Amino acid sequence: GAGVSQSPSNKVTEKGKDVELRCDPISGHTALYWYRQSLGQGLEFLIYFQGNSAPDKSGLPSDRFSAERTGGSVSTLTIQRTQQEDSAVYLCASSLRGAPGETQYFGPGTRLLVL
């Protein structure tokens, strides 16, 4: 594909509902990253995939957050029982091998608003 794509672009949900965010990385990229960015803040690392496995889940803020990646490609980030503090932009990035110093290519993000 031309770049990393994410869907939906925007999501408004009610507190307590579950949401699913999708990321399509660049074709052939083995590494995939999820970040969260609150308004005016930096990027908070959530989780990293190398292929289908996630060697580092340390950034997931609570057990309401989970992510999976299938076929070494598409990834979904699921937030259960959403809370207002989950409102943020969720960014996905991919890189070719996940090697140190490799450029990460970012998607446009999903803006989540929990009412």
Added chain:
Amino acid sequence: SQQGEEDPQALSIQEGENATMNCSYKTSINNLQWYRQNSGRGLVHLILIRSNEREKHSGRLRVTLDTSKKSSSLLITASRAADTASYFCATDYKNRDDKIIFGKGTRLHILP
């Protein structure tokens, strides 16, 4: 935290002037990268500097790295309106190959 921290948090300059942003970090790194973000959306990679490099150029961008001070600076020369964005440094730490850590960013505003 082991996060890179940019300084200043916000910067406004006149078009045509040079803009300098700084980043400090806490532990030994393999590499340091600078990214730009427009309108709160996806980030775009600008430049990477390795721990054994001291200075790097790319077009109007100049990046320096001082590992003794654990700091880096990004200089944008002859600024343009299109340079208005947030700029983030990102570091990957020795012995932590799996992720890079982003700072909170510097919001740069170029005044016409």
